[in-house]
Amino acid sequence: MKGIVITGNRTVQLAHFEDPAPGPGEVVVAIQASGMCGTDLHRFRAAPESGPAIIAGHEPAGTVVAVGPGVSPAMAREGARMMIHHYHGCTICNECRTGWPQMCTGGVMHLYGRNAHGSHAPFMKVPADTLIPLDERLSFAAGAAIGCGTGTAWGALERMQLTGRNTVAIFGQGPVGASATLLAAAQGARVIALDVAPNRLEAATAFGAWQTIDPRDTDAVARIRDLTQGKGVDMALETSGNDTACAQTLACLRPWGVACFVGVGARVTFDVYEVLRKQLTILTSWTMSFTGQRACAAFVAERGLNLDALFTDRWPLQDAQRAFLEFDKQERGKGVFVPA
Ligand SMILES: [Zn+2]
Numbered sequence: 001m002k003g004i005v006i007t008g009n010r011t012v013q014l015a016h017f018e019d020p021a022p023g024p025g026e027v028v029v030a031i032q033a034s035g036m037c038g039t040d041l042h043r044f045r046a047a048p049e050s051g052p053a054i055i056a057g058h059e060p061a062g063t064v065v066a067v068g069p070g071v072s073p074a075m076a077r078e079g080a081r082m083m084i085h086h087y088h089g090c091t092i093c094n095e096c097r098t099g100w101p102q103m104c105t106g107g108v109m110h111l112y113g114r115n116a117h118g119s120h121a122p123f124m125k126v127p128a129d130t131l132i133p134l135d136e137r138l139s140f141a142a143g144a145a146i147g148c149g150t151g152t153a154w155g156a157l158e159r160m161q162l163t164g165r166n167t168v169a170i171f172g173q174g175p176v177g178a179s180a181t182l183l184a185a186a187q188g189a190r191v192i193a194l195d196v197a198p199n200r201l202e203a204a205t206a207f208g209a210w211q212t213i214d215p216r217d218t219d220a221v222a223r224i225r226d227l228t229q230g231k232g233v234d235m236a237l238e239t240s241g242n243d244t245a246c247a248q249t250l251a252c253l254r255p256w257g258v259a260c261f262v263g264v265g266a267r268v269t270f271d272v273y274e275v276l277r278k279q280l281t282i283l284t285s286w287t288m289s290f291t292g293q294r295a296c297a298a299f300v301a302e303r304g305l306n307l308d309a310l311f312t313d314r315w316p317l318q319d320a321q322r323a324f325l326e327f328d329k330q331e332r333g334k335g336v337f338v339p340a
């Protein structure tokens with residue numbers, strides 16, 4: 001089979017790999033949708049890395065096509081629709097056992113698409129305990145999004161303990177920020193969505209944002225204060241990885257406000273006196289737990305949220321280079337590879 005390898009300097013390659021066969025405790029999934037995630041852009045833009053070629057992609061959804069020895073029918077049957085929690089650890093440390101294998105302290109963490117083959121390919125082999133059944137009401141593309149971008153938004157809102165009483169500013173309306181807008185609005189919160197791409201702000205309104213702000217047109221913090229009778233927002237979520245947006249995330253909060261940073265690449269600096277006088281809570285959030293991914297999928301299915309509207313581009317694997325160049329512009333919605 002052919003799989004996409006990120007080769008750096010804004011290039012990707014379609015390379016040949018053996019078709020995977022499941023070992024004990026493993027399954028092979030035929031990938032029906034493999035989402036494009038912003039974290040892959042960092043490697044796409046960077047200089048080439050040394051080491052073995054690894055198939056990229058960490059937002060997998062598909063159907064089980066082969067089951068290895070020792071996998072019980074309750075875990076996986078051929079033909080079952082599945083998402084994959086895209087990390088696998090030692091399975092026995094506290095972090096693994098509480099559903100956070102990305103934080104494994106046992107020293108064997110696999111991050112699919114990074115140090116183990118990922119999902120930008122027709123087939124992917126994973127341990128059966130990474131599988132999460134995909135509800136019939138959700139498309140494979142929706143399942144893929146929940147596997148990282150949308151799940152990351154869910155995880156951040158959980159960390160922030162957002163309620164329907166809150167007004168939340170969401171900086172960046174890429175795949176994570178747009179998902180956060182959709183989920184927060186569906187949970188009853190008032191969302192102020194910020195981005196510099198006009199079509200991303202339009203999409204945010206369609207996803208339920210109360211107000212949108214283009215920070216290039218106006219002083220974003222002053223506008224947020226105007227919208228909140230001078231008080232500032234209860235919560236602010238930073239997804240863009242932009243240093244200026246990080247500063248605004250803290251500056252737009254009311255006293256006792258909560259900030260959460262998930263956009264990587266930025267450096268956050270703050271004056272302790274200014275922050276402590278407002279008694280701010282500053283959080284980070286790293287994707288989502290195994291159970292968080294399941295809870296996010298259940299919420300999207302039960303509320304009938306149109307997660308498919310996140311996607312503006314569907315690509316065959318052969319168009320990998322074009323797909324990444326389009327995504328690199330960060331102007332449109334989310335892209336997804338549809339290998340099957
Ligand atoms: Zn991701």
Ligand SMILES: [Zn+2]
Nearest residue numbers: 090093096104
């Ligand atoms: Zn572990």
